[in-house]
Amino acid sequence: MPDNSENGFWKSLKPLVKYLALHRRMFAVGLGCAFLTNSIGMLVPLIIKYSIEAVERGAGARIVTLSILGLVGLKLLVGLFRFLMRKILIGISRKIEYRIRADLFEHLETLPLSFYQHTRIGDILSRSTNDLNEVRMLLGPAIMYSFQTVVTVLFAVPVMIYLDLKLALLAFLPLALVSVSYKKIGKIIHDRSLDVQRRLSDITAKVQENLSGIRVIKSFTREESEIEQFDRMNRDYFERNMRLVTISGVLYPFMAFLSGLSALIILAYGGILVMRNSITLGDLTAFFIYFGMMYWPMIAVGFVLNVIQRGRASLGRIMELFRVKSDITDPVQPSPALASKTAAEGSISFRDLSFAYPGSDEPVLRNISIKIQAGSTLAVVGPVGCGKSTLLNLVARLFNPWPGSLLVDGVDVLEWPVARLRGAIAMVPQDTFLFSESIRDNILYGLERDVEEEEIARVVKMAGLHNDVNGFPDKLDTLLGERGINLSGGQKQRTTISRALIIDAPILLLDDCFSNVDAQTEEAILKNLRAYSAERTTIIVSHRISTIKAADQIVVLQGGRITQRGTHNELLKEPGYYSSLYEKQLLQEKIERYS
Amino acid sequence: MKNRSFMMEDEVTGKAYDARLARRLFQYMRPYLIFVFLGTLCLLASSACQLAGPYLVMVGIDKYILPGKLEGFLTLIIIYLLVITGDFIFRFAQIYVTNYLGQKTMYDLRMDLFSHLQKLSLRFFDRNPVGRLVTRATSDVEVLNQLFSTGLVTIIGDLAMIAGITIAMLLLNMKLALLIFSILPVLLVITFYFRKKMREAFRLVRTRLARINAFLQEALSGMSIIQLFNRQERTRKRFDTLNLDHMDAYLQTIFYYALFFPLIELIGTFALAIILWYGGLSVMEGTLTFGVLVAFIQYVEKFFKPISDLSEKYNVFQAAAASSERIFELLDTKDIIPDTPAPTWRDRIDGRVSFRDVQFAYNQDEPVLRGIDFEVEPGEKIAIVGSTGAGKTTIINLLARFYDPQEGEILIDGMNIRNFDKKWLRQNIGIALQDVFIFSGTVKSNIALGEDNPEMEKITETAEAIEADEFIEKLPGGYDHELTERGSTLSTGQRQLLSFARVMYKNPRILVLDEATSSVDSHTEYLIQKALERLIAGRTSLIIAHRLSTIRHVDRIIVMHHGRIAETGSHEELLQHKGIYYNLYQLQYKDQEVASPGT
Known part of the structure; x- marks a missing residue:
């Protein structure tokens, strides 16, 4: 290994140590095979030499045949160990690749919503495939080849020193240049390949975004400008790649050049030594043979260094993801109040809650105090961007509220184990995300237990989805496209409602989930839900008076503050947002009626 | 409203045979043939330099060192220095030229793929997960890099080497040469067998990688749902299955790969054994000169090296063939609404x-x-x-x-x-869609949607017309506020306003x-309707x-x-x-x- 002085070099590779340690036994065996295949391989030229000499001497058919059999036998061993070496060492690299990918996914699963709101998915994808592959190259071929080089050098160098120290030192002089120049070149390669990986990441993200938004692009005929934008990124990627090639392309020929330089020194200085009778011609020939043996492994150093640099850059990018830590974590000590409980009751209270998104100074919610009895319903209305969704997201702890400002069952949500808290909540988020599985799988998504067919049917009916489902040839087993693309907006919403209803949790959070459902269906669903939500604590966010008027209490949120609260009838009596909203809705109806 | 072909896998039928793929790939290289030529030239030049090295050493020993003649030795050393310098230059030039060729070709291919994707109809996108298409345009193209850059030119070089050595051996001693060539059928059988196995294994790898990508893409997009429903464990297990499948497929390729090279080497050894045995006995009988024997040994080494190199290139070719099959399959998809x-x-x-x-x-x-x-x-x-x-x-x-x-x-x-x-x-036709899609970029660029140098005045006017200016100006940076993928930092209502602004900006006839x-609260709806009234005046409108x-x-x-x-x-x-x-x-x-x- 050329570079020990560079502190960051080993440090940056440190994360791989624990993965390699998992396979240390097989890894040792693999290195053993590499050692054997290379050391036995070194005997092969000797046998050939011996055979030729036997022929030259006219030693007889028997000796020639025997030495040939020996050669074939040795080669069989070389081949066997080479097979094992590859299978084991490269196999380990694939196993580690698998493990890192699994760990990465497990880690990604812990990261909070705030991370996903600020990170492009294409970028994460690129790191978990392209970058991971670079790291794999480092773990597999790079380690394998560098070890082979080490073995060869270990055998050849002592012999060369034994032959003539001064000549050996001189011959190795150009190789010293390798480590010196490598430090400079390596740094540049590292930076440039990081650059290349970033551009590839950008390209991946661009394609992903473009294809996800293809409908919009087509309706606004933005194909050409998209192609132009892509062209710019593509061209940029091309140029960065060529920038990398100008430097990484030098490395391999340069190693060859240095080798050539060594050969030149051996020829020139060694030749003079022979002329002076300091060494024999045989010594010089042996010198050339051993140096020749080191030639390819030394050239491989160039390849290996390249791979290591790229792998390091990529590993850095993967570790960046690992370093992101979730702030949504289980409490060190869950509240003792939870210990006695088997199931959550479902009371929720907001105590003077204020909230600003991480990294922002502007509070989205200010001084919110609401008490929701277990089993009662709270409705939240307010203009766009008033913080309604944030309120629900805090209850489900997608974000962290301030300590003591949000209690479920009288216990601070921060003192709930996260999974337990979320297990007590059935949420219908505003974004109707569905998975590309069957409708049934989507509905049963959050369910631990097995359910009877009737129960699914009951929930599907409650969510007003039964007619739609029955209209599909495959009924509940209808497969959905990405994000449920083959369902209408309303069907998607009703599927997400079904998904929440079936888990039968004590707390139900409905975030504006009727917006794409037509009025007729909405009324039917609300009617079905009445008995269901009577037993559960429900928070419902909506824009429509019809949706929320039956709630036990209604709060109006404006600019993150509660400006009004009460029941539907109480709120109608006082002037404010609610009654004007109601009046506006009524007025619109009236206008429609008379126009 | 449903579709059963979503689960359509990546497995390609395998009907496409190499010649057809090669012809198509060649089409992409056609504009850069001069670089193929230049690259090959550089390769041959550097090969010549490499062959000259040992020759110079031989001359040095025979003519100068053994007779102890210093005179002219310096010239020889200088020639040697020139040769290795030449080697350095030609090698670098070859790498640069071939990489240029590879990158250029990939650039073109990516461009074609992306442009083609823009043309495909929504029917196509209904059926094909985005993750898989992304793999086509990025990773699959990337796989072709090796083929274009190192693969082709070195193969030409290797073929030239094989041809040269074949001729040389036949000229030196036809009987011995033919004896060595008798091994070639074994070599070809093994190569063909492994070629088939590796191809299958590699195809499996690519399919499974695409599945991993599609799964990841979906899981990452729906992460909050996974977390809300406590499904991390189960999702992880499902991912693990895919991940394991992918690894297993790779281990299979490693097995074939690991077995293949030693086998090829062994065949080389057999050839060597034949020379030593037959040749050696012939020398002893006096029917063959010793020099020819040594020459044959050197030639056979140089003969099998490129052949095993050729097979190493197979790997590149396998991967490239699998990728290009899928790329061309996509390019051949004529799911286009015709103009x-x-x-x-x-x-x-x-x-x-x-x-x-x-x-x-x-x-x-x-x-x-x-x-x-x-x-x-x-x-x-x-x-x-x-x-x-x-x-x-x-x-x-x-x-x-x-x-x-x-x-x-x-x-x-x-x-x-x-x-x-x-x-x-x-x-x-101006369309405000049900599902508002926000592109990463500024609010400004989301309103003008990709237009280069949009007029700021027109954008603000548009926003004001639908009273979206109020919320936009409140965003950090206002119109220059950076939005993320799917606009998750905006509320649904704000997204809706933005999608409105887009249509207004476009100022269409219909x-x-x-x-x-539908998902805007009554207050916002009221505001929008005021603007709407202005917008639809004089326009054919379907609401x-x-x-x-x-x-x-x-x-x-x-x-x-x-x-x-x-x-x-x-x-x-x-x-x-x-x-x-x-x-x-x-x-x-x-x-x-x-x-x-x-x-």
């Missing part, structure tokens, strides 16, 4: 829209529209109402030619829309609103809404029911008719009445 070869061009349109007996189904046997007939006068405002799944959105999809109807025709100004250029058509106002309140501005209402037009007429006429519309209306009205106190 007429001689489009009708109009400077301006009046905006008359007619549907004539339009029938349409996304999937056969599941008709969505069953004979739609209506006429919209220029400047007329039409509302299309009906319950979910009645086929309202489909009308928009057909009008914008995202799909073509199976029966009937759609006309604009009396001309079938198939006679227009799609681009021209869509430029004249306006289509697809439930655009699709479940909310009856959004349609008070329209001239006429079309009520859809199960893919047919059930009722049509003005609001009052429809109420008097006491049909479906009356019921829809009554429901909303009744709702309000029950809620209102004291009545």
